[in-house]
Amino acid sequence: MSRNKLQDRIRLANVETKHAEQFNNLLRYVFQVTNRDLQIFGWENREITQAKLPVLKYADVVGWFDGDKLISQLAVYPFQVNIFGRIYEMGGLTGVGTYPEYANLGLMNKLMLHALTKMRGRKQSISYLFPYSIPYYRRKGWEIITDKISFEVPDTQLPKTKKVPGNVERVTIEHPDIKEIYDQFSMQHHGAMLRNKLAWEEYLRWDLDEMTVGIYYNNEDLPTGYLLYWVAEEIFYIKEMVYINEEARVGLWNFISAHFSMITLVKGDIYKGEPLSFVLDDGDIKETIAPYFMARIVDVQLFIEQYPFKKQDKDGCLIFTLSDPMLEWNRGTFTLNVDKDGTGVLHAGGTNPSLLIDIPTLTAMLMGYKRPTYLARIGRIQADEATVQFLEGLIRPEHPYFSDYF
Template sequence: MEFRLAGPTDRKLVEDLWAYCFEPRENPFFQWYFSAFYKPENVLMGFKNREMACLTHLNPYKLSLRGKKIPVSYIVGLATHPAARRGGVGGKLLSAALKEMRRRKQYLNILMPSKAGFYQHYGYEMYCHQWKETIRLEELRPLTDKTVRFGFVNNTDQWTYLATVYDAYTRSVSGYAVRDEASWRSHIEAQLAEGYIAVAFQDDQPIAYVFYSLGGETIVSGEFVYSSWKGKRGLLDYIYNHRSQGKIFQWNEGLQDQSYRFYPDGKQGHETMPFMAGRVVDVKGALEQIPYPKGAEGVVTFHTEDPLAKWNTGSFTLAVKDGMGCVTAAGADEAEIFMPIGTLALLIFGAVDVNGLVFYEKLRGSDAALATLDEFFPRTNCYINEWY
């Protein structure tokens, strides 16, 4: 197969495969994405016998990872033409995408999998789950707060209302997308193409916001963010006032939220939803880019296997000092720790700690080396809510 980045004349090919596999052209999100967000230089196309067989979008993002802004690629819209399926095309496309991301110095990659098992086979692991809450509107009443006031965001100039709340919400988590003015304006445009944005205020201070859509029995929220318990209750009060327009409210929020303990019936409508997978694009680049805990110091040598990126298969020595890492190649007989590439991603993102990975047989090594690794990669609360 041959792979190349899309050019200006490839737009119809890209749109046609998206419309075939995802939303139709008349869908509001499709119209917004290809008019305001799409960039051909971020689309990697695969050709077989001169016919397009597959493509994926490599949208650039910055994540806040352990307190540092890290450039990554977010793979979306990965699609294979039906005529080319069941021939290993997906794996070849992912391998080509990793090469392109490495060229761009994006050493970590995120992806929202439709089927996690498919991507785990290729070195991806789920680093972020969310709570998925589903509650009948009538049952929201004990959780509401009528002392806040509400306003609508109806243009992109109001982005600072949302940014204030988002920054407070993400202060104690890792793995989330860093949003600047341009990305906020993009998010607002995308949401207003499909639904509404409401903001809760305490006096003149924004304390919560919700992206939501109407039109069915279930009112669905695409983003539900708050800086305080009062803000969350205020949003639920706002949604409760829609009882003539819906019967059920469904929203997602970070696993760090524990307020489900205080719901009228915590046994119903409360479940986890796998949300985002992470992957290492380049072992050396990723480990030298991320920060390490203050006071962590030491050296550990590990061996990893990567099914898609040959440059990641081998033994590496990681030396950490003053919050920075240095990676050098090592001999196979020097390795003290053994793990697949997906396990390294879980450690970097902080989704699971060393002891957990040992328990699940995703990691093995000497006690001393494992203790050093645990010092380098403490577990974090992971959160992200990007959909494209």
């Protein structure tokens, strides 16, 4: 059949719970998830269909159908994130895939445009995703905003125990204090997910059944930190370490060090630009850094209206030209006015722009992942020195934190 006839035959529609098996089959094919993979993760008797059923119930899932056959799909999760203390509605893009025989028909590009348009309608002014291909998503307007630092600490280099007034208690994963601690933590960390029920399900979906939790309680019996972990073959695996103050961090590492006789190595990840080596007694450890999540501004005007710029000595104005590979409403010349309190107002139009920038770079810059001075130096923005310094004074110097996965 000719490709023109094929394009005439396919249709765009919502993917519903009745399509769960097809949704599962497409995910497994595209991401090459085998039965062996499911065994490794302890899922040999469970299907992705059941694991991902909440997606079809709570997310906005759309796809292309060839007759009754689902051939291409993506899902948008309804999430929220903390951006410099402001709560943003975020569209989490996931489940992206097309069968190879339907490739190069522009199906995914049309799905993404459809999804981004609906995000704008829901006032989700930013979208996050975990990239299977960074170049591919950069071409669609996303950019890297967080890194993952993976570390390995040999048992001989575990930190020495330090006296703290509280103690760690081991509990089950269902303990309510875990979510209470994380809620406080997420409000302290720019970029972090505010985990709703779906976010927690996604975060813990593929974890081993042996996962356990240690909660640090201070001397007033208040929970101030937790550790999700498991021990296997003399390795202490950290899924997540969350703490709302330094006392809790020390207390959790005391708990890890107490496993000295049981383990030879501790392995874990950090999702912020703060290597572990600096705070260890012996910091000569192995740490590897890799890009983690990407994001893109969906609606630049709404994003700016919510964005907390740094307070200034006087009102400021910036005229810039913005490009976007997919969204026409993010294209053109704009005028940004920022008052002394850091409130920004964006209007379309303006003359003599002093900044040329694209949407991926604007996202990385406003999220604090890369500074304006650096972006100008590597040619990602075109601006004079006065404009670069103006931007430096507007954007808070805090690196995003994001540890979730969906």
